[in-house]
Amino acid sequence: MVLELQKPRPIWQIMFSTHHTDVGLLYLIMSLGFLFLGGALALAIRAELFLPGSQIIGDAMTFNRMFTVHGTTLIFLFIIPFASAVGNYFVPIMVRYKDMAYPKLNAIAFWLIPPAGALIWLGFADFTWYATPPYSIISAPGPAADMWIFGLKILGISSILGSINFVVTIMRCKHPDMSLGQVPLLAWSFLTSSLIILVAMPTFAAALLMLLTDRLGVSGFFNPAMGGDPIAYAHLFWFTFHPEVYVLVIPAIGMMYEIIPRFSRKPIHSYQSGITAFVLLSIVGFSSWAHHMYATGMSFTEKTVFMVGTLAAVPASALHVFNFVATMWNSRIRFSTPMMWAIGGIALFFSAGAGGVANAAMPLDFTTHDTYWVVGHFHLFVMGTIAFGSIGYLYYMYPYVTGRMYNETMGKVHFVMSFIGTVMVFFTQHVLGLYGMPRRIYDYPPIPEWITMNQIASIGAMIIGVSMAIFLANMIYSAGKGKPANIEDPFGVGGRYYYPFEAKNPHH
Amino acid sequence: MAHSAWPEWIYVGVVIALMCWVGAEAWEAERLVEHYPEDAHVIKVTGQQWFWTFEHEDGTKEIGELHVETGKAYKFEVTSKDVNHSFNIHDYVVLMDAIPGRVNHVWFAPDKAGEHDIQCREYCGLIHYNMRGKLIVEDPSS
Ligand code: HEM
Ligand SMILES: [Cu+2]
Ligand SMILES: [Cu+2]
Numbered sequence: 309m310v311l312e313l314q315k316p317r318p319i320w321q322i323m324f325s326t327h328h329t330d331v332g333l334l335y336l337i338m339s340l341g342f343l344f345l346g347g348a349l350a351l352a353i354r355a356e357l358f359l360p361g362s363q364i365i366g367d368a369m370t371f372n373r374m375f376t377v378h379g380t381t382l383i384f385l386f387i388i389p390f391a392s393a394v395g396n397y398f399v400p401i402m403v404r405y406k407d408m409a410y411p412k413l414n415a416i417a418f419w420l421i422p423p424a425g426a427l428i429w430l431g432f433a434d435f436t437w438y439a440t441p442p443y444s445i446i447s448a449p450g451p452a453a454d455m456w457i458f459g460l461k462i463l464g465i466s467s468i469l470g471s472i473n474f475v476v477t478i479m480r481c482k483h484p485d486m487s488l489g490q491v492p493l494l495a496w497s498f499l500t501s502s503l504i505i506l507v508a509m510p511t512f513a514a515a516l517l518m519l520l521t522d523r524l525g526v527s528g529f530f531n532p533a534m535g536g537d538p539i540a541y542a543h544l545f546w547f548t549f550h551p552e553v554y555v556l557v558i559p560a561i562g563m564m565y566e567i568i569p570r571f572s573r574k575p576i577h578s579y580q581s582g583i584t585a586f587v588l589l590s591i592v593g594f595s596s597w598a599h600h601m602y603a604t605g606m607s608f609t610e611k612t613v614f615m616v617g618t619l620a621a622v623p624a625s626a627l628h629v630f631n632f633v634a635t636m637w638n639s640r641i642r643f644s645t646p647m648m649w650a651i652g653g654i655a656l657f658f659s660a661g662a663g664g665v666a667n668a669a670m671p672l673d674f675t676t677h678d679t680y681w682v683v684g685h686f687h688l689f690v691m692g693t694i695a696f697g698s699i700g701y702l703y704y705m706y707p708y709v710t711g712r713m714y715n716e717t718m719g720k721v722h723f724v725m726s727f728i729g730t731v732m733v734f735f736t737q738h739v740l741g742l743y744g745m746p747r748r749i750y751d752y753p754p755i756p757e758w759i760t761m762n763q764i765a766s767i768g769a770m771i772i773g774v775s776m777a778i779f780l781a782n783m784i785y786s787a788g789k790g791k792p793a794n795i796e797d798p799f800g801v802g803g804r805y806y807y808p809f810e811a812k813n814p815h816h
Numbered sequence: 817m818a819h820s821a822w823p824e825w826i827y828v829g830v831v832i833a834l835m836c837w838v839g840a841e842a843w844e845a846e847r848l849v850e851h852y853p854e855d856a857h858v859i860k861v862t863g864q865q866w867f868w869t870f871e872h873e874d875g876t877k878e879i880g881e882l883h884v885e886t887g888k889a890y891k892f893e894v895t896s897k898d899v900n901h902s903f904n905i906h907d908y909v910v911l912m913d914a915i916p917g918r919v920n921h922v923w924f925a926p927d928k929a930g931e932h933d934i935q936c937r938e939y940c941g942l943i944h945y946n947m948r949g950k951l952i953v954e955d956p957s958s
Contacts, residue, residue, distance in 0.1 A: 368942050436939050442916060443899035447865070447941050532917030538900060539915065581824065603902060604913045605920035608850050612843060619835040626831045630824055665835070669842035671849055674911040678902060678937040744906030746937045749945035753933075 326411035331418050332396030333709065336702075338418075339389035340783075342425065343695075346381035347776060349374045354733075354769035357762045360754045368750040372434040373452070375748060379437035380456070383556065384463050385425050387690065390698050391559035392418075392470055395498045397705065399474060402495045403482035408473050417469040424462035431455030436748060438545055441530035441538045445522045457520050464513045471502035471509075493582045497562025500586040501555045504593065508555075512548035515541055539604055546597035554593040557689060558586060560697035561628050561657075564650045567697075567704055568632050571647035573801055577634035581627050588624035596621060602673045611670045618668040625661055629654060644799050645719030649700025652727045656692025660685060663738060681741025684734040692730050699726075699779070706786070707793030714790055718782040725775035732768025736761050852923050856891035859884075863894070863901030863914035866943035868934060880949045882934065885956045889925040902938035905951050913938060926953040 322330045353375055356365045365371045396414070400407055408414045433439075433456035435448040444453060478499045482491060491499075519541065521527040528534020530541040569576045576582065595617030602611055632654050641647065663685040666672050676682060699722075706714050740761045745752060752758055797803070859882070860871040870878045884890055894903045896914035904911045905924070912922040934949035 368945060372939075372942070372944075434941075440900055440939070443939070443941060447899050532915075537917065539918070578821075578824065603911050604915065605918060608846065611846065615842060616839060619839050622835050623828055623831045627824075627828065630827050634824070665838055669838050671842060671845040671909075674909050675906075677911060744904075744933070744935075746904070746935055746945075748939045751945045753948070 326407075326415045328396045328400050328407045328411070328414065331408075331411075331414050332393045334418055335389045335393035335396060336709070338421065338425075339386050339393060342381050342385035342389070344776070344780065345429075346378050346386060347773070349378040349381070351769055351773050353378065354766040356750070357752070358766040359763075360752050360759065362751065365750070369434060371750040372436075372748070373432045376434050376436050376456075377428060377432055380428055380460075381425075382690065383437065384460070385421065385428070387556050387694055387698070388463075388467060389418075389421060391498075391501070391556075394494075394559065394563060394698075394701060394705070395474055397708070399477055399495050399498050400481075402492045403478055404486060405477060405481040405483065409476040409481050410473050413469055414473050417466045417473065420462050420466035420469075424459040424466070427455040427459035427462070431459070438549070439519065440545075441519060441522065441536075441541050442532060444519060445531050446533070450523070454520065454523065457516055457523075461513065461516050464509050464516070467505050468509055471505040474498045474502040475506070489583075493565035493576065493579065493586075494559075494562040496583055496586055497558045497565070500590040501558040504551045504555050504558075504590045507594070508548045508551040511544050515544035515548075539601070542601050542604060543598065546600045547594075550597040550600065551590075551593045553686075553689065554589050556694055557657075558589065560653070560694040561586075563697045563701035563704075564632065564653060567646050567650040567700055568635050570704075570803075571642045571644060571650075571799070571801055572636050572639035573642065573803075574635060574639040577631050577637075582631055585624045585627040585631070588627075589621060592617070592621040592624060596668075599668055599673070602670055603677050615668055615670050619665070622661065622665060625657075629658055629661075642799065642801050644703075644801075645714070645716060645723060646700040646704035646799075648720060648723045649696050649703065652723060653693050653696030653700065656688050656696065656730065659735075660688030660692060663688065676741050678747055679741035680737040680745045680747055683747050684737030684741060687734045687737070688730075692734065696726075696730075702783075704799075706783075707795060707798040710787045710790070711793055711795065712786055712788075712790035713793045713798060714786040715782050718778050722775045722779045722782070725771050725778070729768040729770075729772035729775065732771065733765045736765045736768065740765070852891055852921070853889040853925070856889040856923050858891050858893060861892045861894045861903050861914065862897055863903060863936065863940075863947075864897035865899065865941055866936070866947040868903070868936075868947070868949045881952060882949065883952045883954060884926055885954055886926050886929055887956060889923060891921060891923040894920045894922065899940050900938050901936045901940050901947065904935050904937040905932055906935070907932040908951075911937060926951075929953050929955050 322333060325331070352365060353371070356363045356371060365374065396408065431452035433448065433452040435444040435453060439456065478491065478495055518527065518529040522529055522531050522536070528536040530536045530538050532538065565576060565582060596614055598606065598610065598614040599618045663681070667676055667682065667685060703714060703719055740758065743755070743757050743761065745758050858873050862869045867880055870882045892903065892910070892912065894912045894914045895918060896916045898916060900916070901914040902911060903914050908924045908926065910922055910924050912920045914920070930953050932951040932953070934951050936944055936947035940947065
């Protein structure tokens with residue numbers, strides 16, 4: 309048996325390796341590093357908003373840079389690389405192949421990310437995670453803005469390379485005895501999300517280049533002063549990034565498809581409807597992008613089209629929820645840490661979707677758009693669903709990666725605190741939005757309701773912060789000192805842990 | 817494992833029905849909202865970093881403050897001089913992006929005298945947080 313951290317190897321051996329579990333380990337450690345960096349920014353933002361007036365962040369520009377880098381980091385440097393970590397570890401094993409299809413390309417896709425992360429963090433741009441022109445062209449200070457653009461460009465290339473690898477590994481390299489209809493749902497989630505990336509990402513790549521040349525003053529695609537149109541950028545951006553939200557959420561759902569049946573000690577309710585829902589989401593997800601743009605002055609007809617496109621994707625998301633609940637129904641659930649995270653994640657997924665439907669209904673969106681409601685909405689996805697699914701899965705794969713068990717009590721405390729904190733922060737932000745508080749503001753007038761809601765949210769954030777410290781301690785301590793895992797069945801749920809782990813691919 | 821599929825079909829049916837209902841209600845409401853009253857007074861709204869300028873039909877201009885009267889309808893023609901902003905009177909659900917090179921429309925009809933906040937809801941840089949104004953609704957003087 310080969311477990312990564314059990315047999316110590318010099319760090320450079322892992323760094324220069326192209327083996328899928330080594331690349332997976334690199335993805336894992338890097339993404340967790342960025343989780344904590346981005347999380348620290350969030351805590352600073354919440355501390356600043358605890359009261360009106362300036363609290364801990366000296367000036368508005370620093371604040372604006374912080375929320376920009378916070379969002380960029382957690383989406384592109386935590387969520388996506390974390391999913392790649394899981395995919396690298398398990399997709400080859402699930403399709404019974406010796407490695408990823410293109411191991412060198414795989415390592416390259418990983419090594420593109422640290423320089424991109426460095427560009428984003430050293431630049432510290434301020435133009436929000438969507439870099440809207442003309443602000444991003446005529447007003448955002450360089451070189452931060454240009455560094456961000458280059459950083460995103462590199463990340464786009466990395467995710468395209470990574471996606472090609474997943475698609476080829478699953479479609480072409482799976483064991484000949486295995487049909488696509490037998491590939492586990494987690495691998496299906498990587499297949500569908502990778503296909504979305506391949507279709508969606510080039511559009512944004514083009515938009516970024518146009519943004520850059522606009523900044524350099526040699527073109528005016530999005531600059532009204534030169535006859536361009538900022539709305540064109542918004543379409544290009546959201547054509548990529550609405551589908552991209554499914555890229556973020558689908559692998560997390562896939563991880564829950566591993567956890568839920570395992571700890572319910574029952575097969576998944578319907579494998580077939582899991583696949584159907586993934587495929588539907590990845591197609592219908594392309595018909596809703598301009599629901600982010602209702603207030604840009606679109607015509608009634610345009611708005612209607614995108615509302616219908618958005619609502620059409622909801623049944624597919626809802627299918628997953630049904631599948632999970634039906635699997636847990638009448639089963640002997642074992643409430644270990646991974647299962648608690650998965651169940652919490654499903655509950656928050658449901659609430660997030662309900663809020664999304666309100667956004668989609670066009671007249672309601674004029675109340676919620678660009679208020680804290682939207683911040684609450686998508687954080688119930690990115691934090692409540694995706695981070696919850698990912699962290700649950702991290703606990704689940706922990707024995708596999710380290711050969712040891714984490715501390716179960718600390719894992720449960722981590723969950724309970726994070727769950728309470730998440731509800732406190734993001735449900736409250738929905739209410740703040742209804743009170744009319746705009747997002748992305750450094751300071752706010754002393755309206756009593758706003759102050760109360762902001763304080764609840766800030767305290768919730770601190771609770772999450774403390775729980776994450778417990779998490780970090782647990783991960784680091786247990787990697788060296790945790791009790792050795794019973795690798796056949798570390799969670800005592802019966803059946804085999806994971807895929808025949810002896811079949812784990814030897815290092816080459 | 818054999819299980820019956822009908823609960824899933826019923827569930828999907830219910831979700832689809834709900835979405836159709838939400839969509840139909842939203843469509844109907846938005847259609848009414850977008851029906852501009854013919855006699856609406858036009859107010860030109862211009863956003864720039866980081867304040868709002870208003871121009872009434874008779875040519876009077878106001879900065880940061882906007883005076884209107886109850887019982888009348890107003891149509892805003894919203895644009896921007898520099899970067900994107902979003903013109904927002906939350907209490908009256910007035911929200912429209914102010915985009916350079918474009919003129920967007922939105923209307924409202926204040927029904928009660930009072931003061932309301934005007935704010936910018938689209939990120940526009942350094943003082944975005946304080947790009948605020950006041951709407952003052954008065955009863956007609958005569
Ligand atoms: C039931 C499914 C969903 C519906 C109906 C929905 C609907 C919407 C709508 C209409 C908006 C625009 C709100 C506005 O700006 O006024 C929005 C924003 C957003 N949604 Fe969702 N959404 C859904 C699922 C998701 C998922 C799965 C994610 C995954 C991560 C997600 C992430 C986001 C993000 C990041 C934004 C805001 C982006 C920004 O303005 O910064 N949504 N959603
Ligand atoms: Cu969207
Ligand atoms: Cu503004």
